[in-house]
């Protein structure tokens with residue numbers, strides 16, 4: 001049987017483009033290639049941008065009422081058919097079905113937020129700022145906007161951006177990860193079914209060539225990127241050098257600080273959920289637990305007990321945790337376990353060789369726990385992006401805080417304590433963008449904005465929420481005077497009364 005090839009989605013229909021390059025899309029739970037995806041050439045990206053550019057004036061001119069109605073219709077389709085989308089996520093990413101459902105729910109939140117665009121993007125009005133003079137502001141769309149997303153949230157991360165971009169009157173070229181690309185086409189098609197005019201939402205599949213084409217394209221006004229830190233930095237530098245508005249969210253190494261007064265059962269549950277959910281392939285996963293002594297031994301016992309109950313396997317079978325995204329990534333993550341031992345850490349639970357509910361050729365690595373990880377080790381400093389939880393033991397809150405603040409990354413962090421004063425100190429003193437207090441994965445809800453500090457985000461605008469309304473629009477301020485009989489003749493200064 002001929003292998004299926006996933007096409008691009010341009011101007012409201014599938015588009016093959018001229019490039020003959022393709023990449024394999026795996027079912028990671030089975031370890032087999034299930035389809036190929038096209039990898040766009042620069043010319044193919046040009047075609048998508050041309051479609052978006054052609055649609056831009058008409059869409060920007062479409063009334064708030066009409067745009068809002070289409071947003072609501074998209075929300076209804078997404079909600080009614082979310083199981084279909086979840087099945088796509090599980091089959092290409094490997095995350096378990098319940099987690100895929102959670103991903104879509106977080107995307108839906110942003111769609112629902114974007115349904116309020118008329119309120120969110122309306123301007124302000126000040127009457128009689130000077131005699132007979134009024135000032136008001138309004139926000140207008142940028143034009144064509146580019147979005148480049150990672151493999152780990154193939155539906156949610158694009159939905160951090162495109163609903164608000166489109167609701168605000170922009171047209172979109174989305175380049176999703178080539179590793180799990182089908183969700184992007186599904187969402188674009190659903191939006192077309194909701195009544196979105198052709199060319200407003202386009203999807204091009206590809207790799208570096210298409211990313212560079214987006215970054216350099218003179219008709220693209222802004223780029224929203226999410227991915228690893230080195231690529232985020234590259235995208236930010238190249239995109240801004242080309243004169244674009246760029247927000248580039250990068251990698252993470254999230255610490256959970258556990259004070260001795262914390263509820264250790266809650267801590268153990270939270271560490272297991274946040275360390276191994278989605279096989280640790282979340283930018284907000286907890287990858288380092290910083291235990292303020294003397295709690296480490298007791299806590300490790302509790303975490304081990306819980307890890308022993310986790311079922312790893314095919315996400316369609318009701319397991320807790322699925323496979324990693326590719327064999328290369330699985331092998332890379334597993335490589336850190338040897339390194340940990342070499343660097344003097346204790347490998348408390350080794351996820352290699354777990355028994356799996358699913359195909360033997362899947363990209364499996366079981367939950368792994370490493371104690372006494374030296375902070376000089378790459379196991380501590382690198383983003384591993386797998387089901388590997390490191391424990392670092394410290395003697396005090398201050399020592400723990402210093403460690404977290406010294407990290408290259410500043411995406412998420414959490415403190416577990418029953419001491420309100422300690423928690424309050426932590427929220428003030430820690431140099432991280434998103435903080436949990438007895439909450440391990442503090443992803444802000446859709447009406448706040450999402451983003452880290454330091455090497456976890458480049459650019460000063462966060463994803464979704466109010467920041468996104470600002471990012472995807474440009475403000476105009478208008479000063480107006482309508483002549484009346486009292487107009488005052490020549491005055492070369494600024495008006496003062």
Ligand code: NAD
Nearest residue numbers: 149150151176177207208211227228231249250251252283
């Ligand atoms: P990645 O950086 O490999 O890929 C991200 C995007 O960049 C993809 O669309 C990919 O095709 C493209 N890309 C890859 N190599 C490129 C290159 N050399 N030049 C230009 N473009 C290139 O990231 P990933 O492996 O898909 O996703 C995991 C990473 O994303 C992790 O580091 C994770 O922390 C991060 N992430 C961050 C957030 C956040 O909000 N900060 C959210 C999700 C994921």
